[in-house]
Amino acid sequence: MMNLDILKEKLFFMPDATRGAVRYLTTKQLEETGTQALVTNTLHLLVHPGPDVIQQLGGIKKMMGWNGIVFTDSGGFQVFSLLHSKKWKGKVHENGATFKSPKEGNTYELTPESSIDIQMKIGSDVLVTLDDCRDTNLSRKEAEQSVERTLKWAVRCKDRFSKDYGGTKNTGKLLTAVVQGANFPDLRSYCARELVKIGFDGYNFGGYVVDGEGDLVVDEMSAVIESVPKDTIRYAMGVGKPEDIIRAAKMGYNLFDTVLVTRNARHGTVYTSEGILRIKNSDMGLDMRPVDSECDCECCQNYSRAYLHHMLKNGEATALTLLTIHNLTFYQKLIGGLS
Ligand SMILES: [Zn+2]
Numbered sequence: 001m002m003n004l005d006i007l008k009e010k011l012f013f014m015p016d017a018t019r020g021a022v023r024y025l026t027t028k029q030l031e032e033t034g035t036q037a038l039v040t041n042t043l044h045l046l047v048h049p050g051p052d053v054i055q056q057l058g059g060i061k062k063m064m065g066w067n068g069i070v071f072t073d074s075g076g077f078q079v080f081s082l083l084h085s086k087k088w089k090g091k092v093h094e095n096g097a098t099f100k101s102p103k104e105g106n107t108y109e110l111t112p113e114s115s116i117d118i119q120m121k122i123g124s125d126v127l128v129t130l131d132d133c134r135d136t137n138l139s140r141k142e143a144e145q146s147v148e149r150t151l152k153w154a155v156r157c158k159d160r161f162s163k164d165y166g167g168t169k170n171t172g173k174l175l176t177a178v179v180q181g182a183n184f185p186d187l188r189s190y191c192a193r194e195l196v197k198i199g200f201d202g203y204n205f206g207g208y209v210v211d212g213e214g215d216l217v218v219d220e221m222s223a224v225i226e227s228v229p230k231d232t233i234r235y236a237m238g239v240g241k242p243e244d245i246i247r248a249a250k251m252g253y254n255l256f257d258t259v260l261v262t263r264n265a266r267h268g269t270v271y272t273s274e275g276i277l278r279i280k281n282s283d284m285g286l287d288m289r290p291v292d293s294e295c296d297c298e299c300c301q302n303y304s305r306a307y308l309h310h311m312l313k314n315g316e317a318t319a320l321t322l323l324t325i326h327n328l329t330f331y332q333k334l335i336g337g338l339s
Contacts, residue, residue, distance in 0.1 A: 002125060004069065004125055004126065004172070004174050004201075007069065007126065007174070007254075008201070008231050008233055008254075009254075011249060011256075011338050011339045012036060012037050012256070012335065013035075013332060013334070014037045014038050014039045014255070014256070014257040015038050015039075015261060015262055016038070016039055016041070016257060016258075016262065017039065017070075018041045018044055019040070019044050019045065019048070020060050020064055022324070022328075023324070024262075024321045025324055025325065027064050027065045027066050029325055031067075031068070032298070034329065035068065036068050037069035037070070038066070038068065039071040039072070040070060040071070040073075040124065041075075041078060042072045042073050042074060042075035042078075042115065042118055042119060043073075043075040043078040043079055043110075046110075046118055047101045047103070047104065047108070048103075051117070051118045051121035051122055052121065054121055054122050055121040055122075055123070058123075059121075059122065060124065069125050069126065070122075070123070070124045071125070071257075072122055072124035072126070072127060073237075074110075074115045074128045074129060074130040074131065074178070075110050075118065075130070076096075076097075076110065076130045076131050076132070076133050076178075077206070079099055080132075080134065082099070084134065089102075090107075092132075096114070096130060096153070097109070098110075110130065112130045112153040112154075112156035112160065113156060113157075113160045115130040116161050117160070120171075124173070125173055125174065126174045126175075126176060126202070127174070127176070128175075128204060129150075129153060129157035129158070129175065129176070129178060130157060131150040131153065131154070131177075131178035131180055132147075132149040132150045132180060133178075133206060134146050136182075136212075138183075143182035143183075143184050143187050144187065146181075147187055147190065147191045150178065150206075151194050151195065154177045154195055154198055154200075157175070158175060158177075158199075158200070168201070174201035174202065176201055176204055176235065177195045177198070177204065178206035179192045179195060179224050180207055181223075182207060183220055184220075185219045185223035186223070188223040188227075189224065192223070192227035192228050193227045195228075196227065196229065201233055202233025202234065202255075203224065203228040203233070203235070204235040204237050205221055205224050205235065209236060209238050209239050210240070216240070216244050221236065221251060221253070225251050225252040225253060230252065234252060235253070236256055238257065239257075239258065240256070240258050242271060245331075245334065245335070246334075246338065261324075261328055261331050262324050262327065262328070265320065265323040266323070266324070267280075268280040268308075268323065270323055270326055270327055272291060272292035272294075272295070272330070273292055273293075273294045277291065279291070279305060279308050279309050279319075279323065280313065281309075284305045285310075287304065287305040287306050289305055290303065290305070291323075292326070295329060295330065295333075296329075297325050297326050297329040298322065298325055303322060308322060308323065
């Protein structure tokens with residue numbers, strides 16, 4: 001069995017392998033960036049190919065040929081944001097959510113128990129409890145309701161994981177919980193302390209980590225980190241920009257993920273030791289330098305900004321692969337430097 005306790009000690013950055021793949025990268029390329037853990041999206045995998053298919057194929061790690069660590073989310077954040085924004089049809093209720101996938105038209109039910117079942121079938125190493133994630137700008141009352149429901153669901157998830165699967169002892173897997181409480185630091189702290197009483201392997205800062213101006217919600221994040229033990233996973237979900245990761249790490253968070261790394265790469269926006277660079281800009285057209293002279297990734301060791309600019313302008317997928325390799329390598333070095 002894999003030793004997952006390292007997740008409670010060191011700092012990790014996880015790229016998003018939403019559907020069981022980090023877009024444009026092979027698993028070998030992913031390993032070469034120094035990535036040790038990734039996070040997959042339970043909702044997307046639930047809809048396609050479905051947890052039973054994944055289980056039949058030996059789990060997501062076998063499918064990917066990936067020897068590292070796999071996290072799953074609970075599927076809640078995605079479902080609730082799709083339902084709240086009315087992009088998907090369905091409803092949130094006391095037991096979770098019932099919804100219809102617009103593509104296949106199938107109806108699904110996500111409950112605390114089914115969320116654990118799905119994550120088990122996917123074959124992740126670290127599972128997450130289903131939480132009542134709501135919109136931004138909640139009233140105090142709505143935030144309190146969300147916290148109470150999140151706590152109830154956390155108990156049900158833990159029961160499912162311990163009683164039906166035998167917990168960590170039997171599975172070797174870890175279970176983490178999500179802290180809600182919107183932008184009320186005292187509610188955040190209350191939610192975190194109650195979850196600690198129930199007992200989990202880690203505590204994830206849920207909901208929105210940045211405010212309307214894009215700034216980290218530092219007060220709420222501090223309230224949570226001060227309420228959880230240091231020898232657990234302390235996951236700042238969706239953080240974020242390099243400067244935000246540095247800030248959250250100083251506060252005591254040790255696990256991060258963001259779609260920015262891979263998404264920016266696909267748009268030609270890259271992180272370097274001298275700041276952000278936009279490869280699509282016309283001044284890159286004759287620039288013979290590598291993306292980052294201090295980087296030893298496959299992209300920087302072999303190709304010029306000008307060549308990448310040319311490929312991006314012409315829609316060559318190879319450029320997307322190379323820039324994703326670079327951005328991810330940059331993030332893993334950043335994390336390595338903070339450890
Ligand atoms: Zn590089």
